[in-house]
């Protein structure tokens with residue numbers, strides 16, 4: 001983790017805001033695979049504030065479905 005300008009910078013899933021993500025192919029770092037929601041893609045979030053918002057929205061949607 002790096003702290004820049006008072007914000008923690010990590011890798012977050014753009015769909016659910018999880019930090020539980022890994023490269024699909026580490027050699028090429030072409031795509032990310034989220035272990036929580038199954039997201040696979042090249043887009044990744046590095047801003048913890050944005051990730052918090054995404055996670056809240058994702059959990060709201062999940063609760064509605066249930």
Ligand SMILES: [Zn+2]
Pocket residue numbers: 013014015016017018034035036037038039
């Ligand atoms: Zn996810």
